Amino acid sequence: MSNHDNLRIGILGASGYTGGELIRLLSRHPKTYIGAVSAEKHAGKSVAEIFPQFRHLNLPILQKIDDFQWDSLDLVFCALPHGMTQELVTRLPKHIKIIDLSADFRLRQPSLYQHWYGHPHRAIDLQAQAIYGLSEVYRREIARATLVACPGCYPTAAQLALIPLLKDGLIETTPIMIDAKSGISGAGRELKQNSLFCETIEGIHAYGVNGHRHIPEIEQGLSDAAGKPVSISFIPHLVPMSRGILETIYVRLALDVTTTDIRECWLKIYKNSHFIDILLVGSSPETRHVRGTNRCAMSVLNNPIPGYATILVTIDNLVKGASGQAIQNMNIMMGYQENLGLEHIALFP
Amino acid sequence: MSNHDNLRIGILGASGYTGGELIRLLSRHPKTYIGAVSAEKHAGKSVAEIFPQFRHLNLPILQKIDDFQWDSLDLVFCALPHGMTQELVTRLPKHIKIIDLSADFRLRQPSLYQHWYGHPHRAIDLQAQAIYGLSEVYRREIARATLVACPGCYPTAAQLALIPLLKDGLIETTPIMIDAKSGISGAGRELKQNSLFCETIEGIHAYGVNGHRHIPEIEQGLSDAAGKPVSISFIPHLVPMSRGILETIYVRLALDVTTTDIRECWLKIYKNSHFIDILLVGSSPETRHVRGTNRCAMSVLNNPIPGYATILVTIDNLVKGASGQAIQNMNIMMGYQENLGLEHIALFP
Amino acid sequence: MSNHDNLRIGILGASGYTGGELIRLLSRHPKTYIGAVSAEKHAGKSVAEIFPQFRHLNLPILQKIDDFQWDSLDLVFCALPHGMTQELVTRLPKHIKIIDLSADFRLRQPSLYQHWYGHPHRAIDLQAQAIYGLSEVYRREIARATLVACPGCYPTAAQLALIPLLKDGLIETTPIMIDAKSGISGAGRELKQNSLFCETIEGIHAYGVNGHRHIPEIEQGLSDAAGKPVSISFIPHLVPMSRGILETIYVRLALDVTTTDIRECWLKIYKNSHFIDILLVGSSPETRHVRGTNRCAMSVLNNPIPGYATILVTIDNLVKGASGQAIQNMNIMMGYQENLGLEHIALFP
């Protein structure tokens, strides 16, 4: 792992859950070497102080970003809070490739960014260069990118299921109702009352019911696929579990389309996509079977209401929905095998 | 509680979760006296051997049903597995009032029962006499009943939210998409792999995706309300928590109807229904805030797709979805105050 | 409940978990009326905004303590952070009885307080007047008190089990090893990383291993009982559950004492103590069977090491370990029946 031919990686924002997940995955990746890790508040500490599960690994000490030696790095993963990457990247040396896990470069329209994130975008030029890192859909573009904006967790699942169907015209653009369920790590490691054990165990509720920031991102991708504006209903629910997203999506079928056609479409599009599992019609994918992995499982159900179908799609929000897909994008950018270092099997039970 | 003027109650099937919940609620009800409890496999044991939380209560020893002294009872709650009550009730003395928590008398059409439960109904005459125990909707009929069929847990929540809207023509009859989430106690205390801790913690999945027995029950109630056949989509999901149902329901609004109209309709209909909490438009009811109580909370959300609305409704599946509503029905049948003995406040955290 | 003859209660610090629990219990207590509730940060809000499970109750608006009308109150429960009650109580009108749930008045020795809490005690005179509110042990003193210091959660369980044995000389004073397990609500509703869902689910660990603030409190009580200084080992563990304390206590038996003698001692001492359940020798009390209740269950096990015994004792940390015992003390102070308003049955599952 410390082979000097390896890709030298920096991880910005290493003390959160996606940062920790990057460390977990990259420290076993055969082509990378973690050269620097940042955490502003914890600068000077060992990684093991904030993530004891890494205590037996040989990792660099946490630093402030400003103390990074940029010459000794080839590529950085940005796992910073929203709004921070866009300020930072303008200052980085040109040789550094950037894979951003925040929302900063996901939305093409600056006005949309401003509307949902509450402040004007601070790197509009770079936004135009950023490639949207939905790996299975934008492989070719990602391969040539130097700045990749990794999708949000909910948008990854929704788009992987729906983009092929909209491209092929198998479903109508309206109504699309996405009923999403997520584990609590989706809210990050910040201290919020809603993330406390006692506030979340033994219950479920919908949140963000009057508008969630992932809506414009999903609509952007679906509109591209459909070739016309798509407006969705999206209701996320908080489930008392750490990881996992399950989306139950209610769609209207195009004329004469069957659920078998939907499955066939996925099989065709994802023929060479190693991480996508297309289950049989009428199957039920479970979050626990993709937990800790970069896999995405999907199925379609016959819906008793004529002309409708129900789609189920699941990922691990911290892996395929964040750090795993980020590394998959790195693999694509560097010309490595796409699944390199990402062949984890779900831990069950 | 052992007052000899009190209503003398028998609980058939006291060793399951709804049986335990009946004991919890009735042992603090000011007008009842638990005179007999049955559990075929545990006959001869104390209740505390199967439910240690009751060890300080003075309860009768568990018996076989055939050993009951029917003369000493006025009313029985049947918390038996499906198929057993219909055999039993034909043999009971006429003076015994019956409140059934199983599915045996919920479906009016015997053919529908046979289709979903796999055997011909064995008490077709009684089925015709049974009153459907959705308390807030059928109060008047329940007050005169001698055999009440308590609704299933999912149907209770769905119908309380939708019946008023269909009656008043505020929503279209199609599409109605019910995305339901339930705790694991909904599967009962039977030994099933899918109910094991290790199979359910830290994950979520849809189940019964090719047809769930509560579908015909919901459709029966909604069709009655709409005055025409209603066909629904219903996808239940298993959430890693003990209790609670949350239903997220996607509906199409009738012409010119708003979410405010929906809320007004509920407020009007449930004006005198103590257990129903109508939240503000855009609110999110949580299962944990009704846990252990007989309450039902509901709200409506503006749906960004024109002409649609999203409804959220929550209950505790073991209380309002089973044993609590059963006792509410008893109160109605006996002319007691409807909320007598049912004023529990949710245990949170 | 709003009967004007009822005891007029103020709750200081109503937005935390013990505050919420006081509201849950007092709002169904037949002799009390909640006249004022405080939460400095939430002043002006309704209680339902911070505890939606109370939305159907008729409760006063949250206030700052300084805005309380003291004339309209008879008794206050203080559920404030440690250090705040001792400042406050010196300013309260004399007619107000005070039941404090914090640690402020638990330790008789001011130096001990200063050592463990890091600042000099600010109301040393009052400390001398405060009565330690371990209800079953100090009933007589509590009945005459105007300031009661309710025990900590761990000390309640440990002392209820051990005080009778030390008083009667059935166990040696050393070694006493208390291996304690607690749910996460013990850490309160404050925002701490260690209380986050993702940091606590699916794991267990010991904490406070180099000294926990409940140690001097337990040692004070045990020393009083033994008539000589007692020094204990106390290791608390954080269990991924909301509520409940289980203590497994390893003790050395006095010469010729048997586990039967221990049980007999408890039976004798707690003969008239309604909330104490003495199980058979070799039984295992479970936290879930006392959850939400004011009960305490204990048992003793034969230990294969000659001369030793193992004791198991369990309570709900928020009820018998905090708000329930506080109300029990109020009942004793006011001459009400000791179990009035406290007859809850555990919610299981």
Next chain:
Amino acid sequence: MSNHDNLRIGILGASGYTGGELIRLLSRHPKTYIGAVSAEKHAGKSVAEIFPQFRHLNLPILQKIDDFQWDSLDLVFCALPHGMTQELVTRLPKHIKIIDLSADFRLRQPSLYQHWYGHPHRAIDLQAQAIYGLSEVYRREIARATLVACPGCYPTAAQLALIPLLKDGLIETTPIMIDAKSGISGAGRELKQNSLFCETIEGIHAYGVNGHRHIPEIEQGLSDAAGKPVSISFIPHLVPMSRGILETIYVRLALDVTTTDIRECWLKIYKNSHFIDILLVGSSPETRHVRGTNRCAMSVLNNPIPGYATILVTIDNLVKGASGQAIQNMNIMMGYQENLGLEHIALFP
């Protein structure tokens, strides 16, 4: 992985949790090839039907053991219920190496086996040949073994912590109090009421309080180390989590021994033991930081009672406590690097 030079593995009893864990670990092991998997009840099914997380792997179909082609296998892991391996192994061809995860060959004394397992041992000759597979302690013996009896989960943790201390005479042989906490997967995948989600979530309790089958196994190992009979107190507790064991062990120090001496002893003995993490004195290892890994973390605490110390030790019961240690033993037997294929990092959160 299907390299024909690889070690050809059979897994007997592949449908339980330790069987599933063997598949998870072996299917990524660079030197092994899973050639056959058995599950009597599921013969003919794919592994994915019982463990959907393996659906993308290329695994053999489940068979009955009697249908195995023994010529095509080199080594078998037996993850069968207790009592079955001892019958089976007498019938196996001589060339097959056997690693048994059951209790069948752990106890050297047949009478002890009969006492705790309720039937006479059925392969007493083989029992004499079996090597006890506590990898770090018996490496040399394991390297030459053909039949390895892997330790139980609790005994693995307890012995790794205590054997070095008893060997070096740092602690007294009495009293040793092991307060153990385990996740629910320790009870296996069998259908038991005590393993249901609703019976275990939100609570903790001690079980096996009148004698647990792991007691004689621990005592055997500790007595060997001490050179004289050791009798222990062992109380296991069931924690609402899937995986993980934490043992809090109360010991008496030999004269003049300090906790620093204990840590030094561990550091010396485990210098070349890759999987053992010795934490600083006063540290608290957490189950979640070894979850899914073959690691064992331990620390010692100063105990305020003079002459005593407290030890904390944690493993994942399904990995180091079962399938991981079994593979570690295979690595030792085959002369592979001891940590080959076992370098997993804990999944957190």
